[in-house]
Amino acid sequence: MVQISLPENSKVKKGKYFEDKTGSKNLRKVNIYRWDPSTGENPRIDTYEVDMDNCPSKVLDILNKIKNELDPTIAYRRSCAHGVCGSCAMNMGGKNGLACTTPHADIKGDIDIYPLPHLKVKRDLIGDLDGLYKQYKSIEPWLKSNSKSDTTEIIQSKEDRKKLDGAYECIMCACCSTSCPSYWWNGDKYLGPAVLLQAYRWIVDSRDEEREARLKKVADELKLYRCHTILNCTSACPKGLNPAKAIAEIKKMLATASL
Amino acid sequence: MENKEPLSPHIQIYRWHISSLVSITHRITGIINIIAVTLICLWASFLLFGESKYENIDIFFNSYFGKFIILGVTWSFLFQILSEIRHLIMDLGYGFEIRTTKITGLIVIFGSIILTITFYFIGKNFI
Numbered sequence A: 001m002v003q004i005s006l007p008e009n010s011k012v013k014k015g016k017y018f019e020d021k022t023g024s025k026n027l028r029k030v031n032i033y034r035w036d037p038s039t040g041e042n043p044r045i046d047t048y049e050v051d052m053d054n055c056p057s058k059v060l061d062i063l064n065k066i067k068n069e070l071d072p073t074i075a076y077r078r079s080c081a082h083g084v085c086g087s088c089a090m091n092m093g094g095k096n097g098l099a100c101t102t103p104h105a106d107i108k109g110d111i112d113i114y115p116l117p118h119l120k121v122k123r124d125l126i127g128d129l130d131g132l133y134k135q136y137k138s139i140e141p142w143l144k145s146n147s148k149s150d151t152t153e154i155i156q157s158k159e160d161r162k163k164l165d166g167a168y169e170c171i172m173c174a175c176c177s178t179s180c181p182s183y184w185w186n187g188d189k190y191l192g193p194a195v196l197l198q199a200y201r202w203i204v205d206s207r208d209e210e211r212e213a214r215l216k217k218v219a220d221e222l223k224l225y226r227c228h229t230i231l232n233c234t235s236a237c238p239k240g241l242n243p244a245k246a247i248a249e250i251k252k253m254l255a256t257a258s259l
Numbered sequence B: 001m002e003n004k005e006p007l008s009p010h011i012q013i014y015r016w017h018i019s020s021l022v023s024i025t026h027r028i029t030g031i032i033n034i035i036a037v038t039l040i041c042l043w044a045s046f047l048l049f050g051e052s053k054y055e056n057i058d059i060f061f062n063s064y065f066g067k068f069i070i071l072g073v074t075w076s077f078l079f080q081i082l083s084e085i086r087h088l089i090m091d092l093g094y095g096f097e098i099r100t101t102k103i104t105g106l107i108v109i110f111g112s113i114i115l116t117i118t119f120y121f122i123g124k125n126f127i
Helices: A059-070 A130-138 A158-162 A181-186 A192-203 A211-218 A232-236 A243-256 B018-049 B051-062 B064-091 B098-126
Strands: A013-018 A027-034 A044-051 A089-092 A095-098 A111-114 A121-123
Touching (some): A130 A192, A192 A243, A232 A243, A232 B098, A243 B064, B018 B051
Parallel strands (some): A013 A044
């Protein structure tokens, strides 16, 4: 259901202010969403003054700098730092993206950093993605080929392989799904752009033999048709993929196929 | 422990894009249009009560507020039509590139305003 305001325990309060101690002239204010599960208090926004003269170019570098030099209590996920693993997905300057590939120079004014929107927060910038992973599992993201033997390779033409471009590159960082207002309001039933892009990836795979069953499975008022082409997903995707188009293609297949 | 974990901020912090703005306006104008069509039906049925009753409506439509309502509804219909065309094109699978969505979104926004002004001047000439 559409609920615009945050629940009482999620209202964000003003937090601590960490003043710069380096005396640098090139400072930027960084506002970071904090929540500590051990205190039982509401989330707060802590503000840090960061010396930009000694900080590399990405938002993740700012977070690392803060964790190393200003406040070791801050928690966030990160791993590869090269836009491959999808761990450091968060909301920066009002837009979802990967902290490791988002230049802080692209954000005007103070840098606001929040966890991915409309998730249960585990701690600070860490959101709970269990629901999304369960939905991912529900589309059975693996090759289903019953007739062919396990030992011979399944030949795929270049044209058929090309259909997977723009779908297989997804790293499941959840930037798109958590940017989608439809997913905010109906995330328990609507599969969301990330999972639907993967559903599409298996539907168009020429080697898969369960195409029809897969299509039937997503052909649902809530699972699929809650996409209203708001297109936040496509503009959020850090890999430049187009989940909205994939969803439209599924809709098109359902409209033209006789199941 | 239940509900202890807070919900991260969503619509409060997410930046608006042209596409999301067009999408929400599409919904709002849709609701306005349903109300407007109902009122237009009522307006038409006032004809049954004779000329003197109908004059009241004439007076209302000639007031500034009445004119504002007419222009507002005209814009609302035009926005809905343009946005619906955009949706139809998308349903065919075209126009999903970020640049294209921005351009078509801007066409819908400014097109509806320009067409409203055009309609206003056409109406003026006929009176």
